[in-house]
Amino acid sequence: IINRASRNVDVIAVKEKAANDFVSEVDREAEQAIIRTLREAYPAHAILAEESGASGGSAGSGHPEYQWIIDPLDGTTNFLHGFPQYAVSIALAQKGVITQAVVYDPGR
Numbered sequence: 001i002i003n004r005a006s007r008n009v010d011v012i013a014v015k016e017k018a019a020n021d022f023v024s025e026v027d028r029e030a031e032q033a034i035i036r037t038l039r040e041a042y043p044a045h046a047i048l049a050e051e052s053g054a055s056g057g058s059a060g061s062g063h064p065e066y067q068w069i070i071d072p073l074d075g076t077t078n079f080l081h082g083f084p085q086y087a088v089s090i091a092l093a094q095k096g097v098i099t100q101a102v103v104y105d106p107g108r
Contacts, residue, residue: 001030002073002088002106024076027051031072034090038068063096074103084108 005026031051038047039056046064048054050071068090073079075086084107091101 001033002026002079002086005029006079006107024073024080026079027073027076030088031070034070034072034088042066042068063093065095067093067096069093069098 005024028051031049035047035049035052038045044056044066046054046056046067048067048069069092071089073086074089075083078084079086086105086107088104088106089101090104091098093099
């Protein structure tokens with residue numbers, strides 16, 4: 001999704017969330033693809049995603065047993081300006097402690 005969009009950055013719909021904080025349709029599409037994949041593999045896990053917020057998981061007090069933390073396009077401003085410094089960042093927290101994480105550079 002991100003690599004395909006990087007070829008046509010000038011036609012991407014963009015909104016400003018706050019001063020100098022942007023979200024694009026690419027952020028949202030990439031996030032939904034990641035969430036779909038995680039939900040298929042781990043339906044009981046909670047998800048905290050940058051654009052859509054928190055969802056799923058156990059509803060008890062404290063931290064959910066497992067929670068995925070997603071930034072689908074970390075470096076949106078760079079991406080929108082055609083700079084190749086952006087990534088997909090995903091982490092897994094178990095009872096509030098990050099146990100695994102990955103930063104993926106889709107352009108490289």
